[in-house]
Amino acid sequence: MTVYLVGAGPGDPGLLTLRGAELLRSADVVLYDRLVTSDVLALVRSDALCIDVGKRPGTDTPGADRRQHEIGRLLVEHGRTSAVVVRLKGGDPFVFGRGGEEVEILEAAGIPWQIVPGVTSALGVAGAAGIPVTHRGLASSVTIVTGHTLDRGGTPGPGHEPNWAALAKTGGTLVILMGMASRAAIAAALVDAGRDADTPVAVIEHGTTPAQRMVRTTLTGLPDVDLGPPAVIVVGPVVALAPRAPEAPRG
Ligand code: SAH
DSSP: OEEEEEEOBSSOGGGSOHHHHHHHHHOSEEEEOTTSOHHHHTTSOTTSEEEEOOOOSOTTSHHHHHHHHHHHHHHHHHHHHOSEEEEEESBOTTSSSOHHHHHHHHHHHTOOEEEEOOOOHHHHHHHHTTOOSSBTTTBSOEEEEEOTTBOTTOOBOSSOOOOHHHHHHHOSEEEEESOSTTHHHHHHHHHHTTOOTTOEEEEEESTTSTTOEEEEEETTTGGGOOOOSSEEEEESGGGGGSOSSOOOOOO
């Protein structure tokens, strides 16, 4: 009896690990998130119990906390009674996926668990779109950050907001997840702290899926980008290296 926290990768089933695919084929129970694509779920055995525990964006709202509590309860319940339980998360389970909290719950309940890492959208979506997140002479660091804690008015959330001023000064490549609702406030915070308003920016929506769309702009133009979640925002000179018209993803 083991609960496996499996990273589903960014969307394209070809980007799921071999270990992840093997576990999906043998799982008795699969609890999956909203970001997991139907192409990945197609690997699950037809007689497996498949539970949608998808959360709406807004992981800090009281409703989301209640749902997270319910996920913990289901993990413990099925972890005690089924041989192979897969907790399937978009991207990598430990990158903004609340995987750490679920491990704490399993530990407290004495249920064995394992992590099967996945290709995080932060790196995989940018890469598949032709953006090298580091590049000699252009970016010697890449920082992955959540944009979720800034509300639409630019007010930081309680106690765990990224330090945008410090991030602006660090330079390199910035990859922002969950940043679409706050994109105007994020762009303003970075420019106010000294990042060049002409810094290239790419927004990639539904990356690595047949629905992928990408817009290239600058920090000045970011608020006007007409794409929605799920999307990654890539900020930095490496964005200029992306091909103008990237090849359509496989699908
Ligand atoms: N654990 C996940 C991230 C969860 S947070 C990972 O490692 O990728 C959810 C955010 O991930 C979304 O708001 C979006 O910013 C990003 N994301 C996930 N899948 C994506 C995709 N296919 N295309 C673009 N962004 C994606």
